[in-house]
Amino acid sequence: MTDFDDELSLAELTETASEVDQPRIARAVREILLAIGEDPDRDGLKETPARVAKSYAEIFAGLHQSPSDLLATTFDLDHEEMVLVKDIPFYSTCEHHLVPFHGSAHIGYIPSHDGKVTGLSKLARLVDVYARRPQVQERLTTQIVDALMDNLQPVGAIVVIECEHLCMSMRGVRKPGAKTVTSAVRGQLRETATRAEAMSLILGR
Numbered sequence: 001m002t003d004f005d006d007e008l009s010l011a012e013l014t015e016t017a018s019e020v021d022q023p024r025i026a027r028a029v030r031e032i033l034l035a036i037g038e039d040p041d042r043d044g045l046k047e048t049p050a051r052v053a054k055s056y057a058e059i060f061a062g063l064h065q066s067p068s069d070l071l072a073t074t075f076d077l078d079h080e081e082m083v084l085v086k087d088i089p090f091y092s093t094c095e096h097h098l099v100p101f102h103g104s105a106h107i108g109y110i111p112s113h114d115g116k117v118t119g120l121s122k123l124a125r126l127v128d129v130y131a132r133r134p135q136v137q138e139r140l141t142t143q144i145v146d147a148l149m150d151n152l153q154p155v156g157a158i159v160v161i162e163c164e165h166l167c168m169s170m171r172g173v174r175k176p177g178a179k180t181v182t183s184a185v186r187g188q189l190r191e192t193a194t195r196a197e198a199m200s201l202i203l204g205r
């Protein structure tokens with residue numbers, strides 16, 4: 001029996017409402033601490049398994065959130081030109097090493113002919129729904145653009161993501177500052193002229 005038996009720890013572990021099994025994470029973190037040769041019962045580490053569990057519930061909350069619910073609120077505007085929200089900062093977790101990758105997302109779309117648009121904040125929330133999961137940057141990029149296409153039926157959409165991966169900075173190849181850029185383009189934005197306009201809006205700083 002550990003300090004993180006379900007009954008014992010439930011109260012302290014449910015502050016962040018979530019479907020993530022926090023007691024189970026806490027038990028696993030205690031094991032990791034033991035495995036690296038630490039003493040999980042020393043003062044500074046006693047609360048660490050519970051803290052990590054709470055933190056994981058937040059970091060991986062996107063696994064239990066639906067992009068369709070998020071994009072369900074739409075309104076009609078007579079606007080058939082490009083809408084672009086750029087420099088949306090976010091943090092995600094590399095699914096290979098479970099360390100962060102972070103950077104900016106840029107999202108643009110040309111609304112459907114009936115002018116179906118979503119609130120600008122929903123685009124930023126959409127990034128978090130997919131970023132708060134174990135991820136790779138390429139999948140994060142295509143999931144965001146496909147969610148836009150499926151839910152808003154726009155004429156076209158583009159997502160560009162620029163990130164630094166801590167698995168490449170703090171360990172392994174150790175190249176801090178290296179940036180990875182990915183893009184995904186759908187619909188009319190695949191056409192050269194429109195795509196070039198979107199890219200110049202995104203990258204022109």
Ligand SMILES: Nc1nc2c(ncn2[C@@H]2O[C@H](COP(=O)(O)OP(=O)(O)OP(=O)(O)O)[C@@H](O)[C@H]2O)c(=O)[nH]1
Binds near residue numbers: 136138167168172
């Ligand atoms: N394509 C892609 N690769 C990623 C992403 N995040 C991390 N990686 C890479 O995943 C690869 C995993 O490679 P492995 O050889 O299995 O693992 P490793 O021995 O820890 O690799 P090193 O990082 O080179 O030490 C590494 O090259 C990482 O840079 C991502 O979002 N997309």
Ligand SMILES: [Zn+2]
Binds near residue numbers: 098167
């Ligand atoms: Zn990694």
